[in-house]
Amino acid sequence: MTNEINLEKGVPVAVEPVPGSLEFWAAERRDDIAIVDGDRRLSYGDWNDLADALADAMSDAGLGKGSVVVVRLQIRHEWAIVAAACAKLGCEILGLNWRLTPSEVGYILRNSHAQALICDDERPDALLSTPEEFPLRLRVSFDSSVGGFLAWNDLVSRHARPRFSKEEAPLIIYTSGTTGFPKGVKVGKVAPRSSITELREYMQSVTQVRARTADEIVLITLPMHHGAGPATVRAALATGSLMVFLRRFDPEAVLALIDRERVTSWTAVPTMYKRLASLPDDVIARYDVSSLKMLGIGAEPTTPELKQWIVDHFGPILWESYGSTETGMICALMPAQQAIRPQSSGLPHRHVTIEIRDPDGQSLPAGTDGEVWVRTPVTITNYVNAAALGQDTLDDRGFFRTGDIGRLDTEGYVFITGRAKDMIISGGVNIYPAEIEAAICKHPAVQDAAVVGIPDIEFGEQVKAVVELKPGASLEKAALLSFVSPLLASYKRPKTVDIVDALPRNTMGKLLKRELRDPYWVGRERQV
Structure with missing residues (x-):
């Protein structure tokens, strides 16, 4: 048990690390390697020390509970440090797409009421053409300290007192903005119609699909401005699994990392698997991938042919998931089900209800294609700093209009066949x-x-x-x-x-x- 000063009340309080938190693993396995990123290997103890230092600097800048910290990074281990620092302070972390233009960045900073920006852009000052317009308390850059940005290394090299997180930092993800302006979603917040018990049972249903253990080695190739990337980091931390980051996707580099680090788990999108499949057979055969125990796929429909190629080359270890930023995970298709329903995206998770409706909102029978409406324990009721969703998106019963076209069969399996707008x-x-x-x-x-x-x-x-x-x-x-x-x-x-x-x-x-x-x-x- 560790004594920590409660700064708000000014009195000592007894604090114990929450099981599965960074502080917990730093106490239990301080010298064990937690993260691999290129040539960098970071132990749990060093990870926690860096997060304490960053949290100290963020606190000095006036950041605290509820502050929105925008993080625009490539797929790199520093995301995990920022996420841990935000958890220690109760800040909210917003993953920002590194491809967005300065005008798009400016819109999200304003819309989210952001108070901090951390980025690895070569020219971070170019993101804020008129910095006075953005009332940021803290600007951090990895490679330079121009235009009012502080250098990352200066912030994380300070000595800081230990801090303890009570829960994960709330995560904000902005939709891709393929139509209109991007919209922010607070991920994983319990829906008004759901109870905490339902939320817990739903989350258990989601995590049990791909249950991890402390001896897992997880390869991360998905970006942190999408729900899947941060979710993979969180799941790995919760079980004390080793994480391996790959900053830029390259199909042969993936095989090399699986071979070198003995990766057991990797989740990717269909495009990544298609690029693997396009490699010559002799290149694929060059690498030992026998360590793999689980492969995940999602984000868009997958053809049975691609699924079969994955199974043929890596074994019957493919999990498929279907979900959305606004509703969380909806359903999953496990390896044993791939042979039974190869064109399906699986069965709904616990406390998830799916309806297939016609354009007039009427429910359709099994086997009929229509629009997919979903109710989950984490379905949003509004976007960040926006009015409540209208009936055309969220109905009175809490069902969200996903924009997908699909059907259910008589056994409840979900088949996604396209997008309504497509x-x-x-x-x-x-x-x-x-x-x-x-x-x-x-x-x-x-x-x-x-x-x-x-x-x-x-x-x-x-x-x-x-x-x-x-x-x-x-x-x-x-x-x-x-x-x-x-x-x-x-x-x-x-x-x-x-x-x-x-x-x-x-x-x-x-x-x-x-x-x-x-x-x-x-x-x-x-x-x-």
Whole structure:
């Protein structure tokens, strides 16, 4: 037991580390390595000392409970230090996409009422063109101390008294902003209709899907401005698992790290697995991946062919998850279920209810495609510093409109078939791009495909495919159209095909279809 001074009341109080917290592992396993990041190896004790020092500096700057700390970093271990420091002070941590422009950064700083910014930009001063506009108490940079930014090393090298966290730092994630301005979500906050017991049982259901132990070695390749990246860090810390960070995704580098560090667990998006699959067989065979016990996949629908490739190369260890920033995790498909329902995203977690509805909001029977509405114990009621959600997004029963198209089968398995906003209406017929993309991706030369609707005088919209080939592959457009012809009904077949070097994606690897679709609709009164 450690004596700590309560600064608010000025009296000594007895403090014990919360089990699973950084302070707990620093006391129990101080010299054990907790994090690997390139050549850097950080023990639990050093991690905790750095977090104490940073918390001290943040406190001196006037940050405390409820302060929003914006963190714009590559996939690097310092995220874990900042998250721990925020937990010690009760600050909220906001993961910010490193690809956002200064104007986009400025919008989020203002919208979130941020009080601190920590970044690893080469020119951090360029983020704040008019710093006076942003009332930040603290600005921290990793590589320079220009424009009012303090140097990271100066802050974490100070000697500081121990601090103890009571719970994890609240996490804020901003949506990608593919339509309109990005919107902030406080992740994991209990919904008004749910009890603490339901929240606890729901979280247990989510974590038990991929239960970890202290001997796990977790590879992290997902960014911290998406819910999955911070969730992986939190889960690893809770069980005392070793974390291995990879700052820039490279498929062969992933295999090399799995081999070198004996990685047991890795969660990635379909694009990352597709890039692994595009490596020559002799390159894949060069690395020992037998240490893997769990592979996770999510963020967008996955084709059965890709799932089968993963199982063939790594064994029956694939977990698939489906969720959203606004609702948390919704369902999971475990390895044993992959052979039973390979096209499914799995069964709902405990205390999760899913309804499939038509455009008028009426529930649809099993086996019928419609819009996916979800109620979970962490479904949001409003975005950060915004009004309550309207009935078109959150109904009176607490169901959230995900924007996905899908169906349920008679046993409750969830099948996600596309996005409502991606749907193409041609001659009055609804066409779902995901089905067409899956057919195109069956061609051995195709790495990935995006299908969008473009203007058509007669039918309103026509189907257009944009295709990315595997490295070194070649394919004629006519040959591809001929290949998919027997796989798709005539009205679903692409009318035109473009073959590009690379499809536009965000940092999570999700396709940015708007960038492909919008140029065709410029100047038109209607977008469908």
